[in-house]
Amino acid sequence: MKTASCILGDAFFAEGFEVQDAPRYGAERRGAPIFAFVRADRHAINERGVITRPDLVVVADETLVTVAAAGVLQGLSDRTVLLINSAEPAAVWRERLKLACPVVTLPASGDATERAALPHIGAICAGAAARLLGVISRASLETAIAAELAIHGANVVALNREHALAVFDALAPQAGMVAEGCAIAVTDQAPPQWIELSAETAEIAAPDIHAAATSVRVPTGLWRTLRPVIDYEHCNRCSWICSTFCPDSAIAVEADHTPRIDYDHCKGCLVCVSVCPPHAIRAVPEHAAVEEPCRAPS
Amino acid sequence: MPRALLTGNAAAAWGVRLAEADYVPAFPITPQTEIIETLARWFDGGEMSGRITMLESEHSMVTAAAAAAATGTRVFTATSSQGLLYAMEMLYAVPGWRVPFVLVNVSRGVATPITLEPDHNDVLAARDSGFLQIHCANCQEVLDSILIAYRIAEDPRVRLPAIVNMDGFYLSFTREPVEIPDPVAARRFLPPFAADAIEFRASRPISQAVAVLGSSQYSYFRYEAHLAAMQALTAYDEIAGAYAAEFGRHHPAVEAYRCDDAEFVFFMMGSFATKARDAVDRLREAGTKAGLVRPRLFRPFPVDTLRRLLLGKRGVAVIDQNISFGKGGVLYAELASALYGQTGAPVLTSFIGGLGGRDFPPEEFYEMARVTRRAADEGRAPEPRLLYTAGELREMRKLQAIALVERRELGDAP
């Protein structure tokens, strides 16, 4: 996503816009959801920080849309264009999310999880965004991709350019559907809801947690793009290997030595897949796994 | 109780002993080392029960102090100058833990250049940290302030660590008459430490001082620590009143000497302020209506009291024994912001002296009063003055001549 925002930023800049772009990390960890933003204006940009009223939102990983914590739909208005990397049609998404704003889906095929994990997904997103914005030329897009990815070598640049331009061309019918936003007048802006904070007891006013293991409320299972699935017919019931080596305490072993994976928390590191001696654990794309519930032994 | 002659350091040690502190993480530095040596003797001899542990740096020392307070013990520590600065990361960190303890700072000028004599740059560098600050003018106040500081710090409305400041040499190594309170009365005034919910116990897991991501969440904790510090204004008044009731000595948040009908007021902190009292008396005899206002409580800053005392006065000579390079005196800026825009705000003059223990002879007080009178008459204050005399500069030139002459004699050749 950082690549996408840099390519888009470069392309805007090449077109003569003032630009401000930055990535934002959620948990600052490999595997955790991240997002990036780009501001472009014909005049110097004074506003800063997270964009509260986006004109265009591009979603590379569709599984994040329905996750409230990821905040994908935050700040959407009726005029925001929502672009989702998904095989499902736009109409399905509008219905599912009860949206009044325009929705566009990226015209690509293949598995959603795999697509989101593609190395060139950034260029694809940038290419699609460029077309929808309408103010970025094909040439500027090409230049931006070459500049941002030069460090990875000519082959990588070529691959990304090819995919980005394919999407750019395919979205011709929707070219320019993203409109420039405008400033909100003073009188149209509601006043802030300032309050007088009162002094509270140290017990709650100190950054202390008066409880144990509250981390279980954090659904790190969202990080996964692949999930480990145990084939219980081949599992030896060794009682310890996968459970001990899982760094996240996401595999518990029952009294009868049956291992259970906690999918709310499994990050999909797949260490368990590697260590299981009879290879009884396999990796399944997350999207496919959601559609087929994993079968536990009866 | 009869009075004895005690140094400021000895008085501090007595304050800690009467407070029945459990734990003293320590590290030596001039001019406070006598405090921890005295406490070590008492722990060894059984006059105090608990422990003193030598840490290997002041940064570790303050960490250990807060950690022990977070575990549920009454903690004391002491430092000065470079040591306070070395601990500065933790001075900023531990108030947010919301655990109380008392740190005595024996103020000493900070490097560069390195020196041993006092001024207030060290303790004022901690003014934004969240530690409460009480500044003492004599050895009696040092002892009394430690007991008062524990009770305020441990007050449920506050729960913040507190610095009690005394000037190095002028108080730390100088004996003055001090009444040592009766231990039973001291315990009546200061009951045992109650940690409430913030302590480490196996039966009650707690994660303390955890990371906070998110600007609104971070802001909440920071604002709350500030609000707690503001609560100390009320707590101080109540507790100083309780101390007066028990021991007969009242130490209000701000000392006001001959202030009621004063036209011109000296405004300063610490032990040199007693010199200002004498200057006030001499000026009065000479026909000037002079007074002195001395904040004991510096954090929280007693804005309302200072407004009540100073609005309506013609002029205030703010005497800073510290300097913020590129701006001037810290006390001056603090007071100016408290009085700005208020009806009857006096003209303020700014004087910076006392650095590295530089004395204020009487003639300097009289001259500051004269300058302030003129400023009030003209309705305009002069630029801040760095106190320094022609004689001092002459002496400086002699030393400089020595420092430079060798190089000239030897020249550049090896």
Added chain:
Amino acid sequence: MKEPLIRRMKDLPSTHLLGAGTAMCAGCGGLGALHQVHDVLGAKAVFVNAAGCMTLLTTYPFTPFRGSWLYTSMASAPAGAQGVRDALDILLDKKRLLPADDLSAVVLTGDGAAYGMGLSATSAAIERGLDFLYLCYDNEGYGNTGQQSSGATPHSARTATSVGERGYPGTKKDLFAIWAAHNPAYVATVIGAEPLDLARKIETAASLRGPRLILALAPCPAGWDFDPAQLVEIGRLAVHTGIFPLKEFRDGKITHTLIPRTRLPVEEYLSKQGRFAHLFSPWRNDEAIAEIQAQVDRYWLNAT
């Protein structure tokens, strides 16, 4: 010492004390070691933390610990442990704390703090005879800030601050030797890839009093550049190439607890990590690889 509880693999715990849902990277070797350690130590511990990756284990209002936690600073976690331990001892002496409510103090830091900024505080804590456990998760660089080189970075490794074709010019500090030179109660190296060895050592450490220090090699997918699924394999290779000796120090003696029968060539370990890729591509740096091999060979010659 009483008969150890963990004799065989099947004695290893089947449910785990350390809660899931932390912000550590998928496949984190440090977390892998910590969750095994926490099981053996139990919940009656206060983890005293220094700045590093694991500072983010506990972010308000989420903590994975069944016991307690205190964040201090990068340099002073051992001093924090000193304050906690001293206070608990005082409270016990003064009968203001029931023995059942006592906790053990466990310092948890990365290599950045342990090898560098926190070394002074550690040295002093050992010298004072502090009764505590120190667990260092060593991912051989300043991981939380993006894997810049630290005192723990091995020779030739690529880090964010050593990107030339020779990699890191320095050598890895021998922290085990530095700690052992203080003659503490116990020092041991462990790794999550060898759980039985790790569990026995933590059990031993828990049964002793005084300063006990554990150095856990923490293979780091993000910093060392390997697929997280390879975590345990990388750890095994570190041990079986002889690069990471599993040993303990006790009563003045060093004992190796796992001696590889035939040591695998170091390049089997190096070639699997992107941080050593420059030793193999675009051309093989035989000299550098041989140098690393020679260093390992020398160690084992002297050790056994």
